[in-house]
Amino acid sequence: MRRVYLDHSATTPVRKEVYQAMIPYLTEKFGNPSSVHWFGREIRKDVDEARERVANALNAESKEIYFTSGGTEADNIAILGTAYALQDKGKHLITSAIEHHASLDACKALEKQGFEITVLPVDEHGMVNPADLEAALREDTILVTIMHANNEVGTVQPIQEMASIAHQHGVRFHVDAVQSVGSLPVDVQDFGVDLLSISGHKIYGPKGVGALYVAKGTKLANISHGGAQERNLRPGTENVPGIIGLATALELAVKEQQETYQHLVPLRDKLIQGLTAFPDVTLNGHPEHRLPGNVNVSISRVEGEALILSLDMAGIAVSSGSACTSGSLDPSHVLMAMGLDHQTAHGSLRLTLGKSTTEEDIDYVLSVVPGIIERLRKMSPVKKNRED
Amino acid sequence: MYTEKVMDHFQNPRNVGEIEDANGVGEVGNMKCGDIMKLYIKVEGDVIQDIKFQTFGCGAAIATSSMITELVKGLPLDQAVEVSNRQVAEALGGLPPVKMHCSNLAADALKAAIEDYKKRNEQAN
Numbered sequence: 001m002r003r004v005y006l007d008h009s010a011t012t013p014v015r016k017e018v019y020q021a022m023i024p025y026l027t028e029k030f031g032n033p034s035s036v037h038w039f040g041r042e043i044r045k046d047v048d049e050a051r052e053r054v055a056n057a058l059n060a061e062s063k064e065i066y067f068t069s070g071g072t073e074a075d076n077i078a079i080l081g082t083a084y085a086l087q088d089k090g091k092h093l094i095t096s097a098i099e100h101h102a103s104l105d106a107c108k109a110l111e112k113q114g115f116e117i118t119v120l121p122v123d124e125h126g127m128v129n130p131a132d133l134e135a136a137l138r139e140d141t142i143l144v145t146i147m148h149a150n151n152e153v154g155t156v157q158p159i160q161e162m163a164s165i166a167h168q169h170g171v172r173f174h175v176d177a178v179q180s181v182g183s184l185p186v187d188v189q190d191f192g193v194d195l196l197s198i199s200g201h202k203i204y205g206p207k208g209v210g211a212l213y214v215a216k217g218t219k220l221a222n223i224s225h226g227g228a229q230e231r232n233l234r235p236g237t238e239n240v241p242g243i244i245g246l247a248t249a250l251e252l253a254v255k256e257q258q259e260t261y262q263h264l265v266p267l268r269d270k271l272i273q274g275l276t277a278f279p280d281v282t283l284n285g286h287p288e289h290r291l292p293g294n295v296n297v298s299i300s301r302v303e304g305e306a307l308i309l310s311l312d313m314a315g316i317a318v319s320s321g322s323a324c325t326s327g328s329l330d331p332s333h334v335l336m337a338m339g340l341d342h343q344t345a346h347g348s349l350r351l352t353l354g355k356s357t358t359e360e361d362i363d364y365v366l367s368v369v370p371g372i373i374e375r376l377r378k379m380s381p382v383k384k385n386r387e388d
Numbered sequence: 389m390y391t392e393k394v395m396d397h398f399q400n401p402r403n404v405g406e407i408e409d410a411n412g413v414g415e416v417g418n419m420k421c422g423d424i425m426k427l428y429i430k431v432e433g434d435v436i437q438d439i440k441f442q443t444f445g446c447g448a449a450i451a452t453s454s455m456i457t458e459l460v461k462g463l464p465l466d467q468a469v470e471v472s473n474r475q476v477a478e479a480l481g482g483l484p485p486v487k488m489h490c491s492n493l494a495a496d497a498l499k500a501a502i503e504d505y506k507k508r509n510e511q512a513n
Binding site for chain 2: 303304306323331
């Protein structure tokens with residue numbers, strides 16, 4: 001059976017160059033970078049070199065890069081680390097309604113500890129209005145955390161503008177760039193942000209590794225304890241193979257970013273046009289400001305998990321924001337924040353394209369989808385124009 | 389995550405559709421949680437002669453709807469009404485725990501259809 005992987009926002013395969021760069025660190029280069037002896041010293045050099053490569057790719061300085069266990073940990077260190085470091089200055093943080101749970105749940109945890117969180121709304125396309133940020137900033141605000149590109153609907157936020165607004169008020173800005181790096185230009189100087197999170201496995205690198213950019217002079221409290229690694233900010237023996245893999249993957253992703261963009265956009269647009277040409281299929285997310293590989297549509301009168309299972313049987317791997325796949329009883333918080341009704345949110349389908357995606361893949365998806373929609377709609381008691 | 393039996397009923401659901409001259413109809417679930425099941429029954433002589441379903445929902449919702457139609461077709465009402473959601477799930481070889489409470493509503497839909505049938509009968513008499 002033909003297999004088409006359209007879930008690149010969930011994870012990507014490790015590319016060959018990355019895998020090859022990692023192999024020595026899984027075998028003979030096994031030393032602990034903290035060791036004094038030769039086995040460790042050699043590895044320390046390589047980890048520092050990887051840090052330099054990550055810094056260069058993001059236009060940062062080497063000492064501004066901290067390796068983490070992934071995007072989630074990077075977000076947690078940025079948010080909790082700021083809160084604990086600056087709580088004497090204030091206890092107010094600002095985020096948006098469509099953040100990844102890594103950020104949202106970190107904020108919720110702070111709320112339980114007596115911090116105050118303002119959650120900025122988004123418009124029907126999932127865009128935060130910079131004017132809302134301006135209005136939400138207070139004397140006691142210590143951090144603004146907003147993602148660059150949304151993982152579900154692909155909407156891209158005006159990070160530069162919002163970082164500049166925060167800075168005019170003397171407030172620190174963190175951006176989660178996990179989904180955008182490699183797809184869009186990500187440059188910490190250009191963004192003017194203080195903290196930026198990335199992850200390895202979204203850019204054809206390994207799972208279990210990420211990095212946090214921390215601009216010089218940005219004070220953070222450490223949220224875990226146990227050693228002097230990563231200058232005390234992220235204790236624990238370094239994931240050396242992961243770090244080498246992340247550096248290699250990031251270097252390649254940034255070098256090939258434009259090429260990736262050019263490859264993905266026409267395929268994305270063909271898929272969007274093809275899907276929305278079917279009756280009662282609508283695009284979710286921004287029509288223009290969106291990730292080059294993101295397609296998110298709602299198919300009315302059918303439920304997302306049923307769509308995923310049906311597509312899976314046809315060899316097509318996708319995801320959905322329906323309650324069944326969100327791990328809770330509610331559909332995706334992102335789609336709900338954009339004002340979608342429950343039915344539309346439950347019938348959402350996310351298809352995320354990647355390096356290996358071809359036009360034949362898109363044609364195949366478009367040939368399979370109508371039959372699936374028809375079959376599920378026939379089974380559905382929900383008639384056109386039902387609202388609840 | 390789903391048993392083979394669930395996938396079979398999802399892929400080849402039994403008794404899908406409407407019964408035009410149904411004498412009992414039951415609908416349960418709501419759009420908020422993303423599951424709506426509608427069961428149509430045709431009762432003759434206190435026996436479910438025909439049963440059909442329409443479902444908006446996930447794989448578990450569709451499979452449980454399909455399964456209950458198989459379980460109760462031809463059963464007398466007093467036996468059919470005893471079938472529980474748990475029995476439907478067991479007949480499918482089990483459901484993932486998270487689906488047990490949200491998508492496992494087929495027996496409730498059947499009870500609603502039987503109640504509807506009884507109400508119509510009372511009114512007719």
